[in-house]
Amino acid sequence: MDTDVLITGAGPTGMTLANELLTAGVSTVLVDKLSRRSELSRAGGVQSRTLEVLDQRGLLAPLLATGDHPVATGHFAGIPLPFDSNRHHLPWRSVPQVVIEGFFEQHLAAHGLHVRRDHELVGLAQDPDGVTATFANGAAVRSRYLVAADGAHSTVRSLLRAGFPGPPGTLTIVAADVRLGGADPATSHTWGEDGHWAALFPLGTDPQGRPLRRLVLGGPGRSLPRETPVTEDEIRDGLSTVFGTRVHLVELRYARRITNASRQVAQYRHGRVFLAGDAAHVHLPLGAQGMNTGMQDAFNLGWKLAAAVHGWAPKDLLDTYHAERHPAGAAVLRNVRAQSLLMDWAGTRDPEVLAAREIFTAMAQLPDVQRHLADLMSGMAVRYPMPGNATHPLVGLPAPDLDLGPARxxxxxxxxxxxxxxxxxxxxxxxxxxxxxxxxxxxxxxxxxxxxxxxxxxxxxxxxxxxxxxxxxxxxxx
Missing domain, CATH: 3.40.30.120 (Glutaredoxin)
Incomplete structure (x- = not known):
């Protein structure tokens, strides 16, 4: 074996898993097909549960020390949610994905684990003892286990011929990183009477300290083929349609079109190969749930792979990865589809949808409903099935961060x-x-x-x- 575990894909999921294996003393190779790390922000928020696990590994404080990462406001279908209960003692933070990737890459390198770039996977074969991966550059890596964290268009998933069921995308919306001028909108989501809408979220600041925003635009006539470039004129037109002259574009840093496809692999485990992150589930990017769900996949799988490598894993421990994370991923897809409906992404202004949203908005003001939705969006609602005294109110849930005197x-x-x-x-x-x-x-x-x-x-x-x-x-x- 060249290594115990090979991870394909050096995004947040792959790097989180690499750190878990590093912590557990498992030899790991982390590869990525890109020649250098992407500078695109993509996701922009870190949920309460992800913050908790980063804190458990001693990574939260150094991550937040990398810059200005303000507390972020959560929402469900554009309806603001408070995150102030005891179960959310670490409030959401606005930390762009590019910052998370840079932080993890430096942290891993400081501990001797360097990303092997320019490694485009072209072949995959597994046998009872391990997995052999071959790459376009002629390299080959033999490992005991392989984890695919190579994104929505996963090569590993294709080579496995793993089913990826779910509805395909029926429309596109625009997501862009921008600097804006003019009045700062009071709310994160704004709808126009004609069905056009815009959403704005903080992304910290650029190197000059100027605030950056994630802008999402949609509405009638804005669903164009995914490969169609997004222009500055399109961004300006979208801002003008929703905000009039109150807000204007100063700088467009990058933009892309995203779809409302909603898919999940039927099996997260294929012998010695495991799928995680976007390789296992894709959906509209609402509440940074894609990135956070992928990182939670990694936290769940890491210690189990380490147990198998070190030889003490109980029978079927690796199977619990699918048993626990597939339902968690399916729950995310369900809440995203519900949000998509209530937000009227297509801008139809369907009276039935508007009536449902009006009632739901009123219900979302009830404390119990707010707590339920906050748990759902923050990753705190996940409860794993456990044997033993599973009726205890804490069993299956994240452990409370109790102060035990000498340590938390x-x-x-x-x-x-x-x-x-x-x-x-x-x-x-x-x-x-x-x-x-x-x-x-x-x-x-x-x-x-x-x-x-x-x-x-x-x-x-x-x-x-x-x-x-x-x-x-x-x-x-x-």
Whole structure:
């Protein structure tokens, strides 16, 4: 083997996974077909759950130190959502994808893992022992496992001939990174009476400190073939149609057309090959859910691959990647389709759609509805099925970042191990055989007993015997 894991695609999903494997001491090769990192912003927001896991790996503070990354406002179908509950103690941040990729690339390089660029995958073969990948430049890499993080037009997915079911795109909208002049619109989404609409989101600042915005435009007659270039005149016309003379274009940095295609692979695992991020699911970019869902794929898969490489993975542990992440991806596709309908992307001004939106907007003012939608959009609504005392209110959910005195829960997860909170020192003997993969926080932990997986999800809590759950997730004892 040349390496334990080969990752194709050095975007946020691939780099997040590479860092998880690096933390776990797994040899990794990360390749990308581009000769240099893209400077396009693409996604622009980091959700609460993603921020939590970055904090668990000690990466959140250095990421936010890379520039001005203001707290971002969330929305559902353009309806603003508050993120101020205890379950969102880390509010959304506006961090462009290009910044995230640059941060991860530097972090990985500082730890000896460099992206191998100009590696365009052309061949893939797997056998009972590993995977052989060949590239257009003549290189070949033999690995125990391969993870496809190579985007919506995944070469790996094509070579696997993996089904990618779902409705194709029926329209396009324009997404652009811009500098604007004039009055700053009071709301992120603005609709005109004729069905034209615009959405604006902060993207931080350029090197000169000038604010950048993500602009999205749609409406009647604006759906053009995806390959049609976006011009400055088109941007100016869209701004004028929605805002009149209040807002004008100062600089167009880049623009592209995106579609409302909604697809998801039927299987996330194909033998020794795994699909993650946009290679596994695509949808309209609402709330940066595509990037964040892909990074969560990586957090879920990383520790499981490490367990398999190190030889302690329980039977079927790798299968839980599909079992847990496919439903999570499907839920994102459902909420995006619902938002697309309520936002009237095509600008039809259909009275039935407008009536539904009016009622939904009123409902979204109810606190319980706001909390539900906020959880849905922030990644906090994901609850994984767990064996054992799964009726406990915390089991299956992200672990709360409790202050345990000498350390917070997130700090205990920095090692990439599981964590057993044992405030009464009840389970020292039981946990000892798993001490090479589960760290125990004993007396003084100041909370109820809790077993937390390396990805930060609670897999056991409360009363009873944690030994069966330790064996289920962490394999045979040492």
């Amino acid at each position: 829960v997130h700090e205990l997860l920095r090692s990439g191990h599981g964590v057993l909170l044992d405030p009464s020192d009840t389970f020292a003997r039981i946990a000892a055989p798993w001490s090479d993969r589960v760290d125990r926080a004993g007396r003084g932990a100041g909370t109820e007993p809790m077993l937390i997986r390396p990805d930060g999800y609670v897999c056991w809590a409360g009363s009873g015997d944690p030994e069966p759950v330790l064996a289920h997730w962490f394999g045979e004892p040492h």
